[in-house]
Amino acid sequence: MGNFRAGPPIASSIRRAGDETMSNMLAEALLKDGAVERATHGFHAYPARMHPDAAAAVIAACPGPVHDPFCGGGTVLVEAILAGRQATGTDLSPIAVLVAAARTADRSLVSAMRSDARKITEAARLRVDVEVPELAERWFQPHVAQELGRIRDGIEISRPEVQHLLRALLSSIIVKCSFRKSDTHNRREPHHRAPGTTAILFHKKARELGRWLESMEDGARPQIQLGDARYDTPAKDCGLVLTSPPYPGVYDYLPMQQLRAAWLDLDLGPASGAEVGSRRSFRAKGRKDALKRWREDTHAWIGTQARCLAPGGKMVIVVGDGLVGDRMVDALGPTVEAFQAAGLSVVARASADRPDHAREAVRIEHMVMGTA
Ligand SMILES: C[S@@+](CC[C@H](N)C(=O)[O-])C[C@H]1O[C@@H](n2cnc3c(N)ncnc32)[C@H](O)[C@@H]1O
Structure with a gap:
């Protein structure tokens, strides 16, 4: 997957918990690696994309309309189209919305x-x-x-x-x-x-x-709009919310697009303060305050997005532990707590280690499934 710069997941490191079928599916999804050429995935760089085969596997396992509240370049939305499913997506970044809309255009x-x-x-x-x-x-x-x-x-x-x-x-x-x-x-x-x-x-x-x-079939195209995942959701009665939020303290998604914003005459300023888990917030606020804010944001967005699930609908989150300075930030614990606070029960999860050669560390990535 790759919300941080790490090598491929180590297959022997996979840990599973919960429902056997679903945790096996999540484990396989987590191990997906390598280039994928199909449809429009190759158009326009977008950092930290979900692996298209991972998105495809989860979509195949969870019926109904699909929503991605942190849609980035639109990987989940492209895979939803390929699976013939209705889909919606939001992102705070106008560049993400531009890219996702182009990748899913009619x-x-x-x-x-x-x-x-x-x-x-x-x-x-x-x-x-x-x-x-x-x-x-x-x-x-x-x-x-x-x-x-x-x-x-x-x-x-x-x-x-x-x-x-x-x-x-x-x-x-x-x-x-x-x-x-x-x-x-x-x-x-x-x-x-x-x-x-x-x-x-x-x-x-x-x-x-x-x-x-x-190369993509005709059919319904997703509705994609600007939105803050903590408060906004255009979706209702979803079968699946599948998403990969920013990992804590890893990237600055909005400032990263400064060159594009200047050429396209987009103002990233107003949205920047709403970015979840930004690296700059960990630098500016210090670890303790930034972590508290990231936890609150995680509760807010999971709560909001849980409300768009139909009864029995699934939420599947791909999240990795952050690294601030040389210390890990556990992402799994707060995610599971936020599921419970939102009234979702955890069905299954899988975790894998990924080598971070640059820092001589191991980064852990998780896929967690909850149900309404
Ligand atoms: C890991 S990326 C998503 C990548 C996407 N899964 C893909 O395959 O391209 C995280 C995204 O979260 C967005 N983001 C950050 N804070 C947000 C917020 N409060 N509401 C909505 N999107 C936000 C960033 O702009 C970024 O596009």
Whole structure:
């Protein structure tokens, strides 16, 4: 899975508890590893994704509509479509919502997206000076920033019904075209990109996304919206809430998207304070206060999302222990307590160790299933 930078789970370390069938299913899901090429999973980087095969296994075991309140790039929602299920998703991050919506878009939009992307690409290669965001100077070669600016301006005058897909395409190339090492590493690593190749990359992404969307069957598409999982849920009478919340103190999901937000003119500020378990909260507040806040947030979101389950519906959470400084943060205990406080009984769970080579430590990841 990978809410932290660790190696694959160690099969011999698996521990199971509770219902035998379900804990075996969770254990197998937890051990899923390796690249998955199907559908749109390959479109746009998104940190700490759930493994698509793990999502597929849990969805197959739990009938009914599916909801993911921390949907990120939309892995669970894509798998719900492939399983022919109704689905809903929310996330605090507008970038997550953009990516999840693009990965689950209706294929009837593909031909308009392709033809508008082609026109934007042609126009972006002409040398016309455009305005670029202030941070472009530090993070992009000048001609790359100009190409990105012309792509952004081209999107604004393209067909409204495909603008969200075109914005997702632009978003998908920003980090790669910048000096930023990767989504999860903020280090500046200058490199050279030849003039014209930024526009070509945009067009390549459009063709890829188009091909992948066309590989998916027609059928209902998920409803995806911005939301704070602690208070919001658009879902009701769900058979399954399947989600992977932020692991405590591991990532800063919103600030991580600073470059994309600048190009897409998105304000991440108001949402940042609502981020659950952020790494910066552990740095700013100190371990004890940040842990208290993370526990309260965990109770809040599990309580809210439990209310959207139909009787007998299941909640399945993938969560890993955090690491703050050199000390572990237990994620399992507070998750189980929050299930109980929300009136859910724990059906089954599985846990596995993953080697964290960078820190010479072992990180434990859990899948926990509760029922309403
Ligand atoms: C582990 S990622 C989810 C990844 C997702 N399962 C996937 O496969 O792409 C956790 C997500 O929680 C979101 N998040 C953090 N705090 C939130 C909150 N209060 N409400 C909703 N989403 C939140 C982050 O923006 C991030 O996308």
